[in-house]
Amino acid sequence: MPVHGEIWTIKELFVYPNENIVWSIQIVLYPYLTGLVAGAFVLSSLSHVFGKEELKPVTPFALVFSLALLLAAPLPLLFHLQQPQRNIHVLFTPHFTSAIAAFGVVFSVYAAIVASEVWFTYRQHIVESALSLRKAEGLPARLKGLLYRVLTLGSYDVSEKALKLDERVATVLAGVGIPVACFLHGYVGFIFGSVKANALWMTPLMPVIFIMSAVVSGIALCLFTYIVIMEIRVIFKRPSPWGPERGHPSAMPQRETDIQIIRIIAKYLVFFMILALSLELLDLVFHSYTAKKPYEILQTIIFDRFAFNIFGLQYGLGMALPFLLLLLPSLSIRRAFVASILILFGVFMMRWNVVIGGQAFSLTFSGYMNYQLPIIPHDLDTFKEGLAGFLLLLLLPFGLLWLFSRFLPLFPKKEKLSPLG
Amino acid sequence: MMNWSRRHFLKNSAKALAAAAVPAAAYELLTPEILAAVRKGKGPRWAWVIDATKCVGCGMCVQACKRENEIPWETTASRTWVERYVVTTDGRVLIDSPNAARDGYTKNNPMGEQVPAEQIAKGFFVPKVCNHCENPPCVQVCPVGASHVTDEGVVLVDRSWCIGCGYCLQACPFGTRFFHPVHKTAEKCTFCYHRITKGMNPACVDACAFGVRKWGDIRDPNSEVSRIVRTERVTVLKEEYGTKPHAFYIGLDRIVR
Incomplete structure (x- = not known):
């Protein structure tokens, strides 16, 4: 009768009998998703808080995406719990010496901030839609009208004064949200960085490393999705499904991707990539320079068993190559697109190398554990913590984004989309 | 608005100070440290003493533990286990604990390798349990x-x-x-809490024919574990993590993991 984790763990040399890889693919995905949440939110806040007007066109989109990711982010944790039905204990009986116990507080606060910012950002649209659909006929339209009316929360005031206030509140929320977003992701880094039993994880740099790579991945995801959404309309030659101008001749497909915006986002991306890389390398250098007791086995993980993962995939393919692609002159949409995919892959590999790499060696420092991802599920465990469960939760935020986009225009006021063109 | 005289101000300040001082004083009386200290002086603090020099690797402790605590027999994990260490004459270290040593070590095959007796420089067994740390991470x-x-x-x-x-x-x-x-x-190992609270020994202690495992109250100066820890050369595992383990070992080697 196998214990949890034994199915996908292959032990080598001397490993304690109770040791297995208990934090598997879903725990790789969890920091990945929360990172994307934080990154998308930081991108959405840049225009509000730091007055980066040039990023304004992507602000609502990044914000709604952050909300979609936020709702999906706790699910990997839920999938990984051995007693998922007891998840609520974390919220109701938090044991505050545990980093995970902070989850309830941080997550709820952050969710409240993102949800209210979305509401304030879209209030005008919600009220206008509610009013225009008031006398609508047909069940779908009436349901949509009802939903909008509920979303107004009873506030129909769209006077100039009220809208100004909305914007001010949204700005404040964006400002408060940045530290909370960083805290949300920093605490995820803390979960790993504070495990003193794990030589690879334990470093005070971990929360900062996580925040930086979070911002990198979040911005890359927004870039990726922005290009996909903008280009897909041209490719499929259909009218814009967003905004009230549906069916209007001016909504006929035309190339709308704004290369200027892509170039600006790329600049931020490069900046945060440099920060993330420096911190990660600092951590690596420190491990080797101080060469404490566990270093002998860490060395075999970093420079041998995970060398291809770390230096080939994470840093080579996921960092150096996109770095070049973004920095070479006259950045094109296609190049930015490829770079964003590579960066997303690179950050995912970073999570993989931390979570799986950290469990690839035994607490005995005399043995190894190899992880074999269950591909074809044959029971609940291998579904939840296998490829199927992973893909399901990885794609869920995109589904939610699509769902939200039915009600909230991701790129409102198109005339503002191309401030330079 | 109320017109505040100096007298008023002083009177109310004094009241506020007194009000603030009361809960502060009450809080000070009940700090967790003081409560813990009061508690500490009284009941027992259980600890292990494990004499590794006496262990023969028969695995009876593991079997007893599995039966007592209903850990499925075929499960490789176990609340307690015994490790085998073999150092060869050319300095190689072989360590294993197949099936947590449930079936005992009956063959000379550390890590599945046949090591001729003349090539063994030293070999020994180390039983492991939860250390019931003072500062458990x-x-x-x-x-x-x-x-x-x-x-x-x-x-x-x-x-x-x-x-x-x-x-x-x-x-x-x-x-x-x-x-x-x-x-x-x-x-995890519960120190057989259901047994020790009824005055019985942990199952593994009863199962050990060689007196490897001892347990008792470390706070009681007359207990055997307390005497051994005070008067003999004992050590704990992985002290560097700062968890203050309460399984004290006699006869550990530096290669023990």
């Missing part, structure tokens, strides 16, 4: 408080409250925890 990281420490220093898990996140499994430097294959909650 597994309890620190439990997000719901399912892992807890009793007044006697025993680290336990509440099976009805554990959410199965596995954080404690990551936090324990000794690898003593695993998920129970049936209950799906964090599982």
Whole structure:
């Protein structure tokens, strides 16, 4: 009768009998998703808080995406719990010496901030839609009208004064949200960085490393999705499904991707990539320079068993190559697109190398554990913590984004989309 | 608005000060440290003494533990286990603990390798249990408080409250925890809490024919464990993690993991 984790763990040399890889693919995905949440939110806040007007066109989109990711982010944790039905204990009986116990507080606060910012950002649209659909006929339209009316929360005031206030509140929320977003992701880094039993994880740099790579991945995801959404309309030659101008001749497909915006986002991306890389390398250098007791086995993980993962995939393919692609002159949409995919892959590999790499060696420092991802599920465990469960939760935020986009225009006021063109 | 005279001000300030001082004083009376100190002086604090020099690797302790605590027989994990260490004459170190040593070590095959007797420089067995640390990281990281420490220093898990996140499994430097294959909650050595609270020995202690495992109250100066820890050369595993383990070993070698 196998214990949890034994199915996908292959032990080598001397490993304690109770040791297995208990934090598997879903725990790789969890920091990945929360990172994307934080990154998308930081991108959405840049225009509000730091007055980066040039990023304004992507602000609502990044914000709604952050909300979609936020709702999906706790699910990997839920999938990984051995007693998922007891998840609520974390919220109701938090044991505050545990980093995970902070989850309830941080997550709820952050969710409240993102949800209210979305509401304030879209209030005008919600009220206008509610009013225009008031006398609508047909069940779908009436349901949509009802939903909008509920979303107004009873506030129909769209006077100039009220809208100004909305914007001010949204700005404040964006400002408060940045530290909370960083805290949300920093605490995820803390979960790993504070495990003193794990030589690879334990470093005070971990929360900062996580925040930086979070911002990198979040911005890359927004870039990726922005290009996909903008280009897909041209490719499929259909009218814009967003905004009230549906069916209007001016909504006929035309190339709308704004290369200027892509170039600006790329600049931020490069900046945060440099920060993330420096911190990660600092951590690596420190491990080797101080060469404490566990270093002998860490060395075999970093420079041998995970060398291809770390230096080939994470840093080579996921960092150096996109770095070049973004920095070479006259950045094109296609190049930015490829770079964003590579960066997303690179950050995912970073999570993989931390979570799986950290469990690839035994607490005995005399043995190894190899992880074999269950591909074809044959029971609940291998579904939840296998490829199927992973893909399901990885794609869920995109589904939610699509769902939200039915009600909230991701790129409102198109005339503002191309401030330079 | 009220017109405040100096007298008023002084009078109210004094009242406010007094009001603030009362709860502060009450709080000071009841700091956790003081409570713990009051508690500490009284009941027992259980600890292990494990004389590794006496262990022959028969695995009876593991069998007794599995039966007593209903850990499925075929499960490779175990609340207690015995490790075999073999150092060859050319300096190689071979360590293993197949099936947590449930079936005992009956063949000369460390890590599945046949080592001729003349090539063995030294060899010994080391039984392992939960160290019931004074500063247990597994309890620190439990997000719901399912892992807890009793007044006697025993680290336990509440099976009805554990959410199965596995954080404690990551936090324990000794690898003593695993998920129970049936209950799906964090599982560990309980010092046979159900037995010791009834005045019995832990199952593994009773099963050991060689007197390897001793347990008792470290606070009681007359107990055997207390005497050994005070008067003999003992050590603990992985002291560098600062967990203050309460399994004291006699006869450990530096190669012990």
